[in-house]
Amino acid sequence: MSLLKPFSRLPGLNSANILLVEREEQFQQSLADVLVEETTFTVNVRLAKSLPLPMENEESRPRIDLVVFIINLTSELSLQSAEASLKSLDPGYFLGKVCFMVTNARSAAAPIERLDVARKLAASLYCPLLFAEDQTPDGVTNATERLLTILKVAAGLVPMATSLYLSNLTRSTVPPDIEQPSFN
């Protein structure tokens, strides 16, 4: 099984590579359009529907600094697809180079149990869990800014900070009362 490995290639100069994985292939496109507008360094965005990635691109693919799993909480298949894709990721990525982004958390169609499952997943893997709003341009810009902050560290562009160090601050935790019913 081909795993995506974090350090199998040399890094690029003043550039960062981000991989956005989303089953619906919608939000990743709008995020990509805003991400490439970053001027201080070059952002290369790669889009995928799920992992594992096709073998044909193995040669041309640069070193991926950050893998972002975008989960739409209104769809159970979205969560399942993200979970299945995790198996194709080398364990080296889970030291701060993986991030979860969930959308539609406030939607009435998203059951609360699914958010809890996503939270537990992120917490068990020591990854940050970001909430994003994908319908408005402001929401997309905000999500992009947060991703860029983590990406800069993961690509080594911030002196004195590594992604493992940052993950200690950003990783998701499960509140102790997650099993208790919440009041709506």
Added chain:
Amino acid sequence: MADSTKRCLQRIMRLIPSYMLRTTLEKWGRFTVEQQKSIDFTRSKWALTEVLLSICEENKFAMKHLTGLEMIYIMDNPNQGMWYVLQLLDPEDDAHSVELMQFKEQFKSHLKELVRHVSIKIKKHTDQAVWIRIAWGDAFSPPNHLKPTYVVHYLQTPSVFVTNLTSKQKPLLSQAMLLSTRHQAIKDANLSGRNLTAIRDLLMRKYQQVFPTKSPSPLAENNQTISNPLIEKEQAEPAANRLHMACKAFGGGALPQLQSAVYKLETKFRDHSNKTMTEREEPFRCVVKFASTNLLESLRHCASSGIASTPVTPLLSCIPLKGRNYFVITDNGPGPSSQTHQPQN
């Protein structure tokens, strides 16, 4: 003006929306220029009806003039009501040389022989379609102009589109059509929809067809030219393959607006965990209906985005292939590969 004529005019006024009224009356062309100018189209529908009633009385219009107005409106706005398709089979030797005048005379004479009191109006539309308006009566009552049947037929094609036809009127219409188009049988084509242009385009394949190619399809190349070179899709090739297969099954570009597809299943229940249901002898009857504002577009998107598996299952791809949207699915008999269903009929 007779009561029935007044009611017919009132019905026509209810049908035609206010913003279409001026253009439809101009197309009809039976009002003089002064009469047309004297109508104030900003008044309410009810007031306009009164105005039109008085002008029609002044001109001494009869029912046949008003039915012309109704027909003009329906011919320009055919996408209302429910249209059903019938198919003519077994053409005789001279079926391919039936032309308009002959068809008109034959149809009128045959239908009048079958039904004593019937009012028929036949018109040819700009796209060579023959439109027939039929108001049915019987031996004792005059034709009912408030519930007319409309029939659309393209000469020398086997399809007949009908709306507003009751089951009692169907055999009479069928007989008249068979004799005037020189065919021997007529049957239900299992295609229906609200949008006449859509079902016609579907049957006559008047939408963009995509043919299988070995080289990469131009659809995938188009997408790459407009996007940023820094953004790269990892799974572009499988996505392009899926898109190509979806377009092969359903067509490229804009698709005819079909609203629903109905599958009537008469297959045996299959679930090994549920013994009581699988042991029953009779088939498990169930009806599956797909509905959408544009069903073919939705199905194509399902296939291209991976929700439906590609290559597209024949159960879905036979909607555009055979031009039907009502299917009865039965088992193909017992066998080891009894998991697949074969569409029949």
